[in-house]
Amino acid sequence: MFGWTGDGDGSERESAVRFGEGMAFRVAGPRRCLGVWRGGRRRLCPGWDAVPVRGTRAQCAECAGIDRAQSVAADTMADDPRPYHVYLAWFGDGLVKVGITGVGRGSARLLEQGAVAFTWLGRGPLMAARRAEELLRVALGVPDRISYETKRVVRGAAVSRGAEDELARAHAVAGGLGGWPESLERMPCEVVGHAEVFGLAAVDGVDAVVSGLAEGAVVAGRVVAAAGPDLHLVERGGRRLVVDTRVLAGWPLEGVGDGVTGSSVEVREVPGVQGGLF
Structure with a gap:
């Protein structure tokens, strides 16, 4: 399931990702801070600040600080009464x-x-x-x-x-x-x-992982699986591509038709599994 936010107006919607279906989108603008999730809803970034194009966290320093101030993972909620x-x-x-x-x-x-x-x-x-x-x-x-x-x-x-x-x-x-x-x-x-649930029977390996986006970049392929933040796609040429959806956070995305081209995304090649590695 994808979650989408409006252009700084706080509106949100969701859309399902189905295995076996094609997915294609283009990056349509700069990456901006998504604010903070509190009390079951998103609190907008006051300045809707631009954030670095790389990385998995689409937050400005101020919003990231607010997140860490109330975070179990960061050990800043030791008095949390919940089990x-x-x-x-x-x-x-x-x-x-x-x-x-x-x-x-x-x-x-x-x-x-x-x-x-x-x-x-x-x-x-x-x-x-x-x-x-x-x-x-x-x-x-x-x-x-x-x-x-x-x-x-x-x-x-x-x-x-x-x-x-x-x-x-x-x-x-x-x-x-x-x-x-x-x-x-x-x-x-x-x-x-x-x-x-993840559809792992359709995953026989990974060739590359999307490591960076930019305005105009296009991602397209057939969705075969999804595990955690990772979408597993097979591109038209057969390359097995993982899209870490955290890298997509903060970017405005627009759907495009099959076969539409744009600038390529940055990818990191994934080495094959070596016997006895784990």
């Missing part, structure tokens, strides 16, 4: 991470990250969840972050069959650890897979 889940997420063979997410968000955070599968570990207050996250990170030897570059390299080969075994083993080890916060309720291992 949190602790989870294990699987992205491919040997790629497991631990993290936390608000109970009220359900599995949305796992979908946003492109987790191919996950299981809950526990549920409780924010700081208890944070302590458990650090305990598990050290004890299991797993990270709390995995780069999208790494996720993309293995995504085409990621099948959920291996996820269940890896997550079950990690969950069992976690369950036997001492030092869990008393206020954190432990949860059983129930692996949920997202491979079908």
